Amino acid sequence: MSGPDNKVFQGHRGIGERVEGVALVADDNFSARYDLNRIEGTFSRPQHKLHGENYVGKILVLNIAKGGVATAWMLREMASRGMAPKALVLNAGNPIMAQGAAFANLPFVDRFDVDITSVIKTGDRVIVDPDKGTVEVAG
Amino acid sequence: MNTPSSGNNPISLDHDITLTSEEKAMLAGELGPARRYAMEQIIRVGGFFDAKDCIEVSQVHIMADPESLGLAGVEFLESLCALEADQRRVRVPTVTDPRGVDFEAYKRLGQTEEQANLERRAITAFKAMGIMMTDTCINYQTIMPPVRGEHIAYGDTGSSIYANSVMGARTNFQGGPSALAAALAGRVPRYGYHLDQCRRGSRLFDLSFRPDDLSEWGAVGGIIGGFMESYWDVPVVTGVDGTPTSDEMKQIGAALASYGSTALFHMVGVTPEAPDLSSVFDGPPPKSISIGRAEVEAFLASYRPSDDQLDVVVFAAPQLSLVEMETLAGLLDGKKINPSVALLVATSPEIKNACDRMGFTAKIETAGGIVLKGVCFYQMYAREIGEAQGWKRLMSNSAKLVNIIGGYGYEPLLASMEKCVESAVKGRIIT
Numbered sequence: 157m158s159g160p161d162n163k164v165f166q167g168h169r170g171i172g173e174r175v176e177g178v179a180l181v182a183d184d185n186f187s188a189r190y191d192l193n194r195i196e197g198t199f200s201r202p203q204h205k206l207h208g209e210n211y212v213g214k215i216l217v218l219n220i221a222k223g224g225v226a227t228a229w230m231l232r233e234m235a236s237r238g239m240a241p242k243a244l245v246l247n248a249g250n251p252i253m254a255q256g257a258a259f260a261n262l263p264f265v266d267r268f269d270v271d272i273t274s275v276i277k278t279g280d281r282v283i284v285d286p287d288k289g290t291v292e293v294a295g
Numbered sequence: 296m297n298t299p300s301s302g303n304n305p306i307s308l309d310h311d312i313t314l315t316s317e318e319k320a321m322l323a324g325e326l327g328p329a330r331r332y333a334m335e336q337i338i339r340v341g342g343f344f345d346a347k348d349c350i351e352v353s354q355v356h357i358m359a360d361p362e363s364l365g366l367a368g369v370e371f372l373e374s375l376c377a378l379e380a381d382q383r384r385v386r387v388p389t390v391t392d393p394r395g396v397d398f399e400a401y402k403r404l405g406q407t408e409e410q411a412n413l414e415r416r417a418i419t420a421f422k423a424m425g426i427m428m429t430d431t432c433i434n435y436q437t438i439m440p441p442v443r444g445e446h447i448a449y450g451d452t453g454s455s456i457y458a459n460s461v462m463g464a465r466t467n468f469q470g471g472p473s474a475l476a477a478a479l480a481g482r483v484p485r486y487g488y489h490l491d492q493c494r495r496g497s498r499l500f501d502l503s504f505r506p507d508d509l510s511e512w513g514a515v516g517g518i519i520g521g522f523m524e525s526y527w528d529v530p531v532v533t534g535v536d537g538t539p540t541s542d543e544m545k546q547i548g549a550a551l552a553s554y555g556s557t558a559l560f561h562m563v564g565v566t567p568e569a570p571d572l573s574s575v576f577d578g579p580p581p582k583s584i585s586i587g588r589a590e591v592e593a594f595l596a597s598y599r600p601s602d603d604q605l606d607v608v609v610f611a612a613p614q615l616s617l618v619e620m621e622t623l624a625g626l627l628d629g630k631k632i633n634p635s636v637a638l639l640v641a642t643s644p645e646i647k648n649a650c651d652r653m654g655f656t657a658k659i660e661t662a663g664g665i666v667l668k669g670v671c672f673y674q675m676y677a678r679e680i681g682e683a684q685g686w687k688r689l690m691s692n693s694a695k696l697v698n699i700i701g702g703y704g705y706e707p708l709l710a711s712m713e714k715c716v717e718s719a720v721k722g723r724i725i726t
Contacts, residue, residue: 171343189363189673190702201702220525222556224452224699226363226674228470233365250526250556251340251487252470258339259472 161295162283165268165275167245170286171254172263177242179280179293180214182206183273186246187223188230188256197239215284216241217276217291221250228252232260243284245291247272265289308335310342312484318349321480327382329375333476340473341484349482350446350489352466355385356434357426357474358392358450360674361413364471369416375479376423383424386481389474390429390438391421392451393614393641393671400667405683410676426478430669431643432613435462436541438645443567446489448477452552453545453613453695459559461544463567465489468526468558487526488558494568496531496561496575498522503587505536508711509546509619512539513694514594516547518586520554531561531575533583538565542616549613550694598697598708603723606686608715611641611672612696617649619712623664624655626716632663633722637684641667664719672696678703690715690724 182205185191193200197212221227234240243263244253257264263284268291276282276293283292308322314334320326322334337349361369376383396406396414418428429438432451435458441447443463449455450469458464467487469477477483487493500519506512519530530551539547539562551557561569569575610623620642632638640659642650647668650656656666667675673696681687681704689705691697692715697707710718710726718725 169342171339190699192702193678200704203701220556222554224553225358225450225468225470226360228472229359229363229365229368232371232472233363233367236365236367248525248527249343251344251467251473252556254340254343255336255470255473258336258343264343 159295163275163293163295165270165272165291167265167272167289167291168267169289170263170265171257172243172261172286174283174285174287175215175243175263176281176283177213177215179217179276179278179282180206180209180211181217181273181276181278183219185220185222186216186218187221187227188234189226190223194230194234194239211241212239214241215243215245215282217245217273219246219273220248221246221253225252228256228259231256231262235260235262245272245284265291308338310338312338312341312346313348318482327378329378329383329479333480336473336476337480337482337484341486344484344486346484346486348485350485351482352387352446352448352477354439354441354447355387355389355474355478356392356449356451356454357389357471357478359417359421359471360393360395361410361417362395362674362676364417366413368471369413369420372417372420376420385425385478387478389426389478390434391426392430392432393674394418394430394669395675397667397670400665403665404680406676406680410679429643431645432671433545433616433643436545436616437643448474448483450474452558453549455558456548456552456560457545459488460548460561460566493527494559495529495577496580497528498530499580499583500530500532501583501585502532502534503585506543506591508692509542510692510694510709510711511591512543512546513550513692514591514709515586516550517554517694517698518590518594520551520557522584523555523557526556526558528555528557529559529561530557531563531569531572531580533563533572535562535565542619545613546694550698553695553698595709599726600688600706600708600724604688605636605690605718605722605724606688607684608636608638608719609672609689609691609696610693610712610715611639611691612693612699614671615640615642615646617646620646620650620655623712623716624658626713627662627664628658630662630716630720632719635722636719637686638664638719639667639672640664641671644669673699673703677705681705688724690718
């Protein structure tokens with residue numbers, strides 16, 4: 157999907173390998189333990205803006221990493237069952253999200269020069285390139 | 296079985312982190328695959344946060360309940376503990392956060408043999424690595440409180456924020472895979488709250504009232520947490536009338552960490568790095584946000600349900616101190632919990648032993664409560680327990696628990712310990 161009309165957003169260098177997929181976006185925060193039903197692969201926290209949405213295989217684009225430490229283990233466990241998102245894109249991660257992504261080898265990029273949740277829409281096709289720290293949206 | 300490597304493919308480890316010869320040897324696998332895993336994890340996370348080098352830590356606290364680990368995590372631990380003793384043992388004193396199964400209570404709670412077996416396998420692996428099974432999130436109250444300036448690796452948000460803020464020790468949130476790496480390598484990447492410049496205040500809050508009880512201290516932490524915009528925000532609290540107790544600091548900290556992903560706060564005149572405002576802010580402090588009784592009332596009201604149906608009362612998150620256990624035993628002494636309601640309380644194995652010896656356990660259990668040791672409610676398959684027991688409406692004095700448990704299918708309510716006990720006895724919510 158690389159092309160001249162694509163928009164590229166620059167973040168900080170991330171973790172994991174380059175992937176392409178479909179975005180699931182909300183101006184809300186993220187914790188695997190607080191927000192997800194990891195068995196069914198859906199957002200289960202009633203207050204979450206993605207409540208009821210299936211995240212499996214999606215490029216999750218959210219605001220900041222919240223909640224506790226469990227996500228550090230959970231991302232790999234979710235990936236082992238084929239129930240993980242394809243990549244994580246946040247405005248601001250935290251150590252737990254980075255540790256979990258490193259352990260799971262799950263692509264993760266954060267710290268953009270724009271509010272990333274406002275420039276990517278659910279359903280957009282995006283490329284996440286952690287080595288370059290970029291997210292590219294099909295034009 | 297998983298290999299003790301970070302991933303299936305050779306990983307790119309281009310990085311700008313300066314390593315000692317010992318760290319290079321660990322990374323090259325010369326001290327075995329467990330320490331190679333540890334250095335890979337350290338470098339990947341340290342690179343993400345622009346760490347320049349590593350720093351040695353003196354103690355490690357690791358969170359690894361079986362629900363979080365899953366089968367994949369347990370198999371990973373087993374791959375480490377299959378190594379020779381000199382390759383698998385941790386290098387610094389390492390203790391554990393609450394577990395997921397209390398083997399004396401799991402059948403009563405409706406936990407399964409599958410869950411218990413996964414827990415047994417995890418414990419066997421941890422013991423083989425030389426990890427001490429303290430099973431507590433209040434290690435800073437009960438095991439080994441850290442010292443100001445001590446670099447540590449704490450694996451629970453509540454223990455981390457307490458150690459950073461109240462003790463003046465230095466840690467980032469070290470989730471399980473990184474706490475394990477810290478234990479195996481004896482170091483962490485130097486970034487975040489290990490650095491002076493990250494420990495400065497960024498937001499200012501003025502407490503215009505004295506919280507009445509632990510649930511209100513938690514509510515204050517929850518409110519401040521809601522203002523936090525990232526892990527790097529450091530709230531500073533002024534106006535606290537009199538020094539809070541350890542349990543009060545525990546509640547405000549645990550709630551702040553839970554609602555805000557916050558790892559450090561300063562309380563002017565109370566915490567060690569904040570004798571005054573000028574010590575925590577460079578230049579003039581930001582505009583202060585006032586938190587009063589009205590804000591706390593609104594916070595409590597946001598969880599209040601439309602009817603008085605009650606299924607379960609839980610005291611946990613963090614585990615209760617000896618003093619909290621004494622208070623609870625006093626409130627329940629001579630009372631009977633309504634048969635339609637369950638009352639659970641979680642504490643550490645050490646405190647449970649003390650409570651057995653001092654008669655607190657007997658008072659709680661005679662009233663119909665269940666005293667759990669070495670576990671915490673949200674770390675013990677809360678969703679599955681709730682489904683097995685038909686629990687939905689949950690009452691607690693822990694803001695942290697109330698924040699977490701909604702995602703597990705519960706309808707939580709925050710109230711004081713007194714109101715929680717009164718409600719458990721009446722069999723319906725009293726507020």
